[in-house]
Amino acid sequence: MPESDLFSHDKEICMNIGDGRQRYEGAVVPPIYGNTLFTYDTFDKLSEAVMDEQSHFVYTRGTNPTVSIVEKKLAELERGEKCKCFGSGMAAISAALLNSLKQGDHILCVSHIYFSTLDLVKYLQKFGIEHTVVYATSPEEIERAIRKNTKVIYMENPTDMMYRLIDLKAVAELAKNRGIRTIIDNTWATPLFQKPLTLGIDMVIHSASKYLGGHSDLLGGAIIADQGIIDAIFKEEYLMGGAVLSPYEASLLLRGLRTLPLRMKVHQKNGIKIAEFLESHPAVKTVHYPGIPSHPDYQLGKRQLSGYSGLMGFDLKEEHYDAVKEVIDATAIFQIGVSWGSFESLILSPNYGTNANQLMKEHRSPGFIRLAVGLEDADLLISDLKQALDRLL
Structure with missing residues (x-):
C-alpha cells in the first residue's frame, strides 16, 4: 500500500527538515554544539x-543550535507554531502546568494519566491548585466534571495503561467555550x-x-x-526552571527521529499481531489496545488516529498478584x-502485591499486565508470551 501524503510529508520532516546541511559544510549529520556560551564581536x-x-x-540554558533543529522538526511534525524541548518528559509537563495555572485554579484530569504526572498534580495542592480525576472518557462526563475554576483539562490519549x-x-x-486550556500527552x-493541535487542543507534550x-x-x-x-514558557518556566535538553541528548533525538517512521510501522504491525494473539x-480476560475491533473505542480510533503504537495491556482471568508475577x-x-517506546520489548504490572487499595481507587484490575512491544520478530514474542501464559492453564 502506498504511503499517504501525510505520512510521506512527516517522513521528509524526520529525515531532512531543519538539518541545514549547507550551513554545516554538507555534513549529513548536524554538528553537536557542546559549548555553553556564544560570543559576539x-x-x-x-x-x-x-x-x-x-x-x-x-547561553545553552536558553537556546542551542543542535536543540533548535530538534525543536523545528517536532513543531512541524505536530503542525504547531513552535516547540520547546526539556531535559525530561516530566520537566515539560511541569512547565506546561505551571504556565497554565495560578492559586485558586482547578485541573481536571481525564481518566488514567501517568502516575508521576498525578503526583505532580497532587503536589500543586500546596500552592492552592485543586484537581479532580474523572475516570471516564466521554465528552458528556468530562463536561459534567468541569468546575467554575477549572483552567486546565489534562489528558493522555490513549489513556495511561487502560488505553481508552x-x-x-x-x-x-x-x-474553548469556557476559556479552559487543554493539554495532552501525545507520547x-x-x-x-x-x-x-489540528483537532483544537492547545498544548501537546x-x-x-x-x-x-x-x-x-x-x-x-x-x-x-x-x-x-x-514564548511565555521560555521566559518563565523554561529559563527559570533550568531543565534544558542538552545538545548531546538532542543529537541522539535527531538520530531517533530519522528512523521514527520506519520503527513505528514495525511497532504497529507487531502490536496488532500480539493483541490478536492475546x-x-x-x-x-480482556485486551486493552485500540488497534483491534473488539476495543470499545475502535471506531473513534479509526477517525482520530492514523496508526497504532506497540504499547498495550491485558487483564488475566486470574486477577491476583501471584498470577501476574508468574x-x-x-x-x-x-x-x-x-x-517503553524503544527497540526492546518490556513487561510489567502496576500490581506490586502491596497496593491493592490504590489499584481499586484508580479503577485498575489487579490482573493487569502492560506490554511494550518492541522491534523483535512478532512470532518470537508471541511464542514467549504463550509459554508464560500457558503456565496459568
Missing part, C-alpha cells in the same frame, strides 16, 4: 541578543499517528525518551503549542523494566 550585539534570547544563541480513547475535537470545543501515538528517541539512551521532553504559549489465549517472571524475550 561587540557589546552592542551581545546586548541585543540578550534582550531577545529566543532568537539568538547566547478521548474524542479530542469534542473536548477541545467544550473547553503513545507520536506525531505520526495523532495530531491533537511528549516524553522524547520513548518512541521519538527509540533507543533507551536519552531523556528528553517537549511542548508544542502556538508561539504565544511557547485475545485468543484462554488465560486472558507470567512476568516466565518471559524470556520480554524484559522486566519500566518505560
